[in-house]
Amino acid sequence: MKQELIIAGFGGQGVMSMGQLLAYAAMKEGKEVSWLPSYGPEQRGGTANVSVVISDSKFGSPVIDRPTSLIALNNPSFQKFEPSVKEGGEIFINEDLVTVQSGRKDITVHLIPALTVANELNEQRTAGMVILGAFITKTGILKAESLLSALTYLLGTKKDHLIPVNRQAILRGEKIIRKALSSIN
Amino acid sequence: MKTVFERTEGLKDNETHYCPGCTHGIIHRLVAETLEELGALERTVGVASVGCSVLAYDYFNCDMTQAAHGRAPAVATGIKRVLPDDRLVFTYQGDGDLASIGMGEIVHSAARSENITVIFVNNAIYGMTGGQMAPTSLIGQKTATSPGGRTPRAQGLPIRVSEMLATLDGSTYIERVSTHNVPHIIKAKKAIRKAFETQEKQQGFSLIEVLSTCPTNWGLTPEESLDWVRDEMIPYYPLGIYKDIRKEREGV
Amino acid sequence: MGKVLMKGNEVIGEAAIHAGCVYFFGYPITPQSELVAYMAKRLPEVNGLFLQAESEVAAINMVYGAASAGVRVMTSSSSPGFSLKQEGISYLAGAELPAVIVNIGRGGPGLGNIQPAQSDYFQVTKGGGHGDYYTPVLAPSTLQEIIELTSEAFRIADDYRTPVILLGDGMLGQMMEPVEFRDIKEKEFKEKEWATSGTEGDGPPRVITSLDLSDIKLEERNNRLQEKYSKIKKQEIKVESLYTEDAEHIVIAYGTVARMVQSAIEKAREEGMKIGLIRPVTLWPFPSEVISRISEDVKGILAVEMSAGQMVEDVRLAVEGKTPVSFYGRTGGVIPSVEEIYEAIKKLGKGVTA
Numbered sequence: 175m176k177q178e179l180i181i182a183g184f185g186g187q188g189v190m191s192m193g194q195l196l197a198y199a200a201m202k203e204g205k206e207v208s209w210l211p212s213y214g215p216e217q218r219g220g221t222a223n224v225s226v227v228i229s230d231s232k233f234g235s236p237v238i239d240r241p242t243s244l245i246a247l248n249n250p251s252f253q254k255f256e257p258s259v260k261e262g263g264e265i266f267i268n269e270d271l272v273t274v275q276s277g278r279k280d281i282t283v284h285l286i287p288a289l290t291v292a293n294e295l296n297e298q299r300t301a302g303m304v305i306l307g308a309f310i311t312k313t314g315i316l317k318a319e320s321l322l323s324a325l326t327y328l329l330g331t332k333k334d335h336l337i338p339v340n341r342q343a344i345l346r347g348e349k350i351i352r353k354a355l356s357s358i359n
Numbered sequence: 360m361k362t363v364f365e366r367t368e369g370l371k372d373n374e375t376h377y378c379p380g381c382t383h384g385i386i387h388r389l390v391a392e393t394l395e396e397l398g399a400l401e402r403t404v405g406v407a408s409v410g411c412s413v414l415a416y417d418y419f420n421c422d423m424t425q426a427a428h429g430r431a432p433a434v435a436t437g438i439k440r441v442l443p444d445d446r447l448v449f450t451y452q453g454d455g456d457l458a459s460i461g462m463g464e465i466v467h468s469a470a471r472s473e474n475i476t477v478i479f480v481n482n483a484i485y486g487m488t489g490g491q492m493a494p495t496s497l498i499g500q501k502t503a504t505s506p507g508g509r510t511p512r513a514q515g516l517p518i519r520v521s522e523m524l525a526t527l528d529g530s531t532y533i534e535r536v537s538t539h540n541v542p543h544i545i546k547a548k549k550a551i552r553k554a555f556e557t558q559e560k561q562q563g564f565s566l567i568e569v570l571s572t573c574p575t576n577w578g579l580t581p582e583e584s585l586d587w588v589r590d591e592m593i594p595y596y597p598l599g600i601y602k603d604i605r606k607e608r609e610g611v
Numbered sequence: 612m613g614k615v616l617m618k619g620n621e622v623i624g625e626a627a628i629h630a631g632c633v634y635f636f637g638y639p640i641t642p643q644s645e646l647v648a649y650m651a652k653r654l655p656e657v658n659g660l661f662l663q664a665e666s667e668v669a670a671i672n673m674v675y676g677a678a679s680a681g682v683r684v685m686t687s688s689s690s691p692g693f694s695l696k697q698e699g700i701s702y703l704a705g706a707e708l709p710a711v712i713v714n715i716g717r718g719g720p721g722l723g724n725i726q727p728a729q730s731d732y733f734q735v736t737k738g739g740g741h742g743d744y745y746t747p748v749l750a751p752s753t754l755q756e757i758i759e760l761t762s763e764a765f766r767i768a769d770d771y772r773t774p775v776i777l778l779g780d781g782m783l784g785q786m787m788e789p790v791e792f793r794d795i796k797e798k799e800f801k802e803k804e805w806a807t808s809g810t811e812g813d814g815p816p817r818v819i820t821s822l823d824l825s826d827i828k829l830e831e832r833n834n835r836l837q838e839k840y841s842k843i844k845k846q847e848i849k850v851e852s853l854y855t856e857d858a859e860h861i862v863i864a865y866g867t868v869a870r871m872v873q874s875a876i877e878k879a880r881e882e883g884m885k886i887g888l889i890r891p892v893t894l895w896p897f898p899s900e901v902i903s904r905i906s907e908d909v910k911g912i913l914a915v916e917m918s919a920g921q922m923v924e925d926v927r928l929a930v931e932g933k934t935p936v937s938f939y940g941r942t943g944g945v946i947p948s949v950e951e952i953y954e955a956i957k958k959l960g961k962g963v964t965a
Contacts, residue, residue, distance in 0.1 A: 194787070197616055197789075198616050201614055201616050201789040207788065207789060208786055208788050209616075209786060209787035209788070210785070210786040210787075211785055211786070213641075213642060213725070213781070213785045233874065234869075234870040234871065234872070234873030234874035234877065234949075235871040235873070235949050236782070236786055236788075237782070237871060237946050237948065237949070239948040239950050240950070371816075401811050402809040402811065403809060404680070404807050404808065404809055407820075413822060414822075414824075416820060419816075420816055421809075421816050422807035422808065422809055422810055422816050422818075423816065423817075423818050423820075424675075424679040424706075424807045424818075424819040425706070425818070425819060425820035425821065425822055426672065426675070427675075427698055427699065427702050430668070430669070430672035430675075430699070433668075433670075433672035433673045434672050434673070434675050434679070435676060436673050437636065437672065437673035437674060437675060437676020437677035437678075437679075437680070437684070438676040438677065438679060438808075440634070440660050440662060440673075440677065441634050441660065441676075441677045441680050441682045441684070442680050442808055442809065446808070446809050463665055463666060463668070463669065464668075464672070466665075467664075467665035467669065
């Protein structure tokens with residue numbers, strides 16, 4: 175299995191950290207992984223994106239021309255990367271912030287009300303985890319437990335009180351995607 | 360028979376290439392004697408610069424490294440920072456090297472209060488390259504590149520290095536001395552010794568500016584050159600201690 | 612020690628420490644600044660020294676000083692700053708001082724931009740500064756390889772008393788991959804008897820210099836340098852070959868670009884095209900012999916670079932007209948995509964040369 179994922183959004187939305195969580199979780203699962211950020215002034219307030227390749231076997235390019243998945247956290251990011259998504263690929267969008275729609279018939283778009291859910295959990299910063307929960311559930315590329323242990327590691331002991339709410343966020347994302355899928359089927 | 364004068368152990372038994380009447384030889388000897396007196400020759404690393412003193416490594420009887428033009432303070436920083444504290448590190452630089460191409464390196468070494476000693480030889484001209492204008496050339500001074508005499512408008516004004524570096528909080532000991540007569544040479548020796556002692560005591564950056572001659576490029580006899588230092592240079596570059604915060608730096 | 616997830620720039624720093632280098636003189640410039648910051652934090656923990664110099668010029672001269680005092684020492688920069696270091700690198704080569712200089716390349720010329728580029732190839736492989744000299748250049752393509760090659764860089768520097776360049780680009784510096792620092796054997800470094808560290812009464816004073824006013828003496832020094840370079844050429848060439856056994860065409864690429872090329876080749880192989888990859892790991896000395904040999908057996912060679920075509924000149928010199936050599940490159944920080952490289956490979960099969 176191989177996922178070539180681009181996560182894109184505004185600087186400050188946690189784009190880089192979401193990618194880092196996936197990369198760390200993938201490493202812990204013994205998978206091959208690379209994390210390649212857009213860097214420079216873009217990081218400071220503009221749009222930011224990160225390319226994460228996760229694979230069961232060794233791979234060459236860490237650069238993604240045609241992502242198998244896209245996580246879009248705002249309109250400009252969606253518009254920028256939506257055309258490049260591979261045929262049969264999937265887009266996970268933060269429904270609360272992305273209002274434009276895809277005209278493509280060869281890809282699947284998953285609408286995740288990430289911000290709404292995060293607000294319900296009283297922790298806005300968990301919006302990214304809601305989407306990641308949906309992403310790993312749908313693609314099956316990583317286990318939720320790996321993601322949580324990655325989070326535990328990256329948050330460090332000082333912030334470990336945030337673990338339970340993040341666990342909930344992941345589970346909510348999982349639930350949303352399962353529900354959406356069952357209604358389609 | 361009583362020995363009244365002998366070669367210092369601080370210098371190798373080599374003839375120097377310096378011109379007749381040039382005071383580089385005297386300044387070399389003052390530094391060398393100081394190192395010998397401090398018993399430091401075997402734990403000293405000198406840094407030669409680019410200019411007339413580029414071959415200083417042929418003369419000083421201690422480990423020597425030759426640096427690129429102007430970069431001696433950076434090279435000395437690298438040496439000093441990786442060696443044990445008992446090592447003495449000094450640079451020996453001319454005015455073109457230190458105050459023109461190497462201004463960045465000397466300013467920042469002083470600002471960091473690198474625990475090194477700088478011997479800055481100011482003779483108001485580029486010697487090695489053949490008498491071009493230096494940052495310390497005086498107003499009116501005729502050089503190969505200021506043939507009509509230096510003017511403030513065309514070439515700017517001479518830089519007083521000691522005064523300038525003294526403004527930096529990092530500088531610990533800065534003194535300007537001269538070599539135009541014996542009493543001043545004796546004073547110069549004392550200043551140089553103080554500078555190395557500053558380093559020995561881990562008190563930080565020390566620099567001794569030594570006014571020096573260049574009969575060849577000034578177009579003067581050796582004797583006239585000594586007078587020129589007294590009559591022309593010293594009025595613009597007054598002698599004296601410009602910074603001395605050794606006490607404050609004790610135990611720092 | 613298990614795997615850790617680190618940025619390329621940080622891997623270089625940790626790898627240097629593992630190679631016994633605890634002295635670093637740096638200056639910030641994107642996209643290598645994480646290395647400077649990493650060393651600032653990490654070196655005091657291992658009783659080393661990090662110093663932020665006032666400029667790249669000062670940094671390389673501090674390296675010169677530290678190297679002349681006999682320690683393993685490193686500095687790093689990115690293209691514009693690396694240009695500023697050329698004076699010092701020439702002096703290091705002339706004075707025969709070992710040091711490792713990292714260049715995390717970015718788009719140029721001039722201020723260019725901060726995106727990845729390989730347009731400093733000429734500068735790193737042809738001397739770069741003034742005078743007759745070369746510097747060994749190591750070009751890792753993965754973060755794990757950084758660890759191995761950083762250690763090699765210090766070994767080569769010490770063995771031959773020469774500055775060594777570790778060349779990457781912004782992509783390599785900024786990306787993260789899992790890496791493993793394998794157990795390092797306690798290294799015994801040879802004592803550097805030539806170092807100017809204070810004689811301690813043990814023998815006559817030593818001199819480090821690159822100056823020889825006598826023409827004959829300077830020529831002798833230069834001849835000695837050339838002999839050293841011949842030895843390096845004989846002993847230190849590193850190259851990786853992939854899918855070359857049955858290859859009808861060869862693609863040559865180094866560093867990160869080789870990874871895009873590998874993906875493009877794998878795609879082409881799925882289509883039945885017999886394409887091989889040669890990846891020079893040392894850019895100087897260049898693996899000319901390997902390329903010369905294979906050029907007799909293949910129908911064409913394609914060089915791919917993030918430049919307007921620099922390494923391709925060395926490829927042509929190695930091939931000596933034995934097979935057509937074509938080139939594909941992007942510049943200015945644009946990374947050639949797998950798709951584009953694949954298209955260039957397809958043209959190879961049709962005998963089209965760029």
